[in-house]
Amino acid sequence: MKHVLQCKQLKFLSVLVVVLLTALSTAYAEETGDMQIRMDQQIVYCDATLNKDEEAFSHLLKDGIPVTTVWKIKVSKLRDYWLNKKIAEIVVTHRVNPDLLSRSWMLIDETSGISRRVYSMAEVYHFLSRLENFSVLDRSLLLDHEMYQMSVVVAIKHGEINEAWWAGLWESVDLELNKEFSQP
């Protein structure tokens, strides 16, 4: 009897912890933004904008602190009575390294490895807060007359990026955008 009670207590505490962690892991997505989905004959594109004050970036960048926006784009097939089926998932990382001595900013697309140096804050803001004409997936992966959902999750990070495996366990989400679409 005592053993059964202890098991019940353990189960109760386990469920409590799991519920708490689940609730916390999806917490706080209060920034605003826009998302557009476009298609041509072959490709599905995504345009996303993070409506964040430029001052929020410049404040950090002018102090020499690197700022990174991580864009996680996911396309899922909608299902009524089950979890949505993931079709594609792409992560785009835009990082800005300030050079205080030359008063320039190095814009680095870590996904592609392309970088360039700019001297204008407007370019920096544009680079960090926009994802333009981004090709997400091939239309051949989509079925006709089926509904899909594209979600864009943006996380803003500053300072050095922690590359350790556990850093991903506690990621905060600054913006989450969802839009449903289907093949025209």
Added chain:
Amino acid sequence: MSRIGFMRLIPLIMSAVLLMITVMLWPEKDADGGLLAWINVILMLVLSLVLLQYGVRLLRERSEPAAGSRLRAKLVIGLVGMLLIPSAVIQLAASQMVERGMDVWFDVRVDTLLDRALNLAQGFYARVETDMKRDMFNYISDATLVAAASGSLDYRSINNYLAEIRAVEDWQKVELFDINERLVGGVQEGELSSLQAAPLSDSARLSMRLGRVATELVTRKDGEVAVAYGPLIGAASVVGLLRVEMNLPAGVIQNARAVESDYRNYRELEHNRQSIAATFTHAMLFVTLLVLLVAGLFGLLFARRLTAPIGDLAQALRRVTEGDLDVVISESSQDELGSLARSFNEMANRLKLNVEAIEKAQKDLTKALENSRQRQYVLESLLANLHTGVILVDAEGRVRLLNQAVRDILHLPGNWVPSVDILQASQGSLHDVGDFYDELRHQQEDHLQREFDVDLPHGKSVHLLARGARLSATASTSFSGYLLVIDDISDLAEAQRNKAWAEVARRLAHEIKNPLTPIKLSAERLQRRFRAQVDDETVFDVCTQAIITQVERLQRLIADFSTLARMPQPKMRDVSVDGLLKEMEELFNGYKRIDVSIVDAGWTCHCDPDQVRQVLINLMDNALSATESTSGKTVRMYSRVNEDHAEWHVEDDGEGIDSASVSQLFEAYYSTKASGSGLGLAIAKRIAEDHGGELKLISNAKPTHFCLRLPRQCLETEEAS
């Protein structure tokens, strides 16, 4: 509230406080502390929930908790409480220290110093760029360079000219591109110019397009290089681009970059100032919680180890209380608890031995008591079934024992209690017994025997044979007193009396009957032979007739005596009860005052009809004699029959019988009539008794009521047996 009640509330209070702290420390959006904050919150939540659950269980607990559990809980709470207070103080002090430390670390002077250092570093770079731009302005309209870019000079001439420029300006590398971004010529310090030049950067193209001098910094493996672009402007438009490089001094660059790095780190730290403080606070809180948890667990283990022997002892005591004396607890430890356990085991062992001794004694006593009870039961049973009355009186005169036979013989009331002084209780029917006891008590002899009559209620009396003995204390018993034994010998006395009367009657019949017949015959002969010879015939007739009459009366008397003396055995047969009544009605039909009620239900009775008829005639004679002067139906005769008995009732409304005569009514030779022999009712009673029945006087007057009651089957059973 009692102390125990308050103690039960402590876990709930602690849980509430912990929950409040948890709510206060709940991480907000963009809060610093991150994962650690949530771990702390979860830890505190778990702790508070465990405390809440424990508190609720304590409150709902109705029965006595397990032995030692309260002590264990107190020890754990005490230990955690002892750690909680210093931990909280250390936490507060450390937080204050961190806050103060932050103020020192992020001092305004440090801030200003770093700003100035960065400005210096930025000034160096700006100066380099400014110098390079100024120098470049000297060459953007250089005719030789314009000509070279236009393709008017050969390669050697161009390189020679570029070498001169490099030497003059102290640049490390000079390259010349035409409008198509094709390398026209280039020189480099210390090394041969590579034939394949690096492609132009965006800045270079922009410079060429806009016709503006531009600079940029390029970081390479061997250090940083300042690169300047100068558009070569011909007569009307840009015709080429001069790109020069100058290696920045490594030491200065290193210092400048170090300043930049420090500035960046400082600013990052400054930005994370709140986060650092929060992280520190949460780390401290985490450590505190961890210490509390570990302390609690250690406390629990320690308390369990400490209270286990106490719990065992309490459990063992409970078992001893419940009667289990075979309990033995472990004496493993050598400390005071071990000594306590040894003492307990010794006590339990002694207790067990004592209890066994007591149980053995109790068993013996029970056995003896059982034997005594058995004897008492036998004695009581014997006394209860004995027809002889037994009275045991102690030395103080109190009746200690009195059996049922005494009550039956003396007709004692049901509520009479024997444990009283027999002299005080010797009233009524016990009066004579009290006198007998008094005589026994005061005489010298130890034994006494007397016969006496005792008057009972309702005019009855019994003839008793009383025997008494003085009891003295002996070695086996300390009781002393008197034993009285009473026997009802009324029947025996009556039988003796009847026997005596029968003997008298037999002798009278023998002695008197024989001369009566010659006397009567002689008187009749005298009457016949000498009547005519006497002078006065009348006197003669009277005398002789008187002799004859009296002789006849004497003969009848003798016949009655003879009957009483030699009553014949009844000749039993089934006789109709109502048939006898009919015979009586026919026999006495000359008397108008007789009312015989006949039911004629076919009842029978097993009896001698002649003897029963004799009894009924006797009763009717008596009733008629008593009602000679009355009129109406003053004599009534009827019968009653039940399953066992048949009854003949005779009632009359005569004068009745005196109460004083009632007790002697059935005795022989007792009569209230002048001419009666006094044997009628005695013979009738004898007949009734010979049939196993009885003749009773129901009431002695108004009406005078006799009842002959005979068993319907009794004699037949006796005969059969």
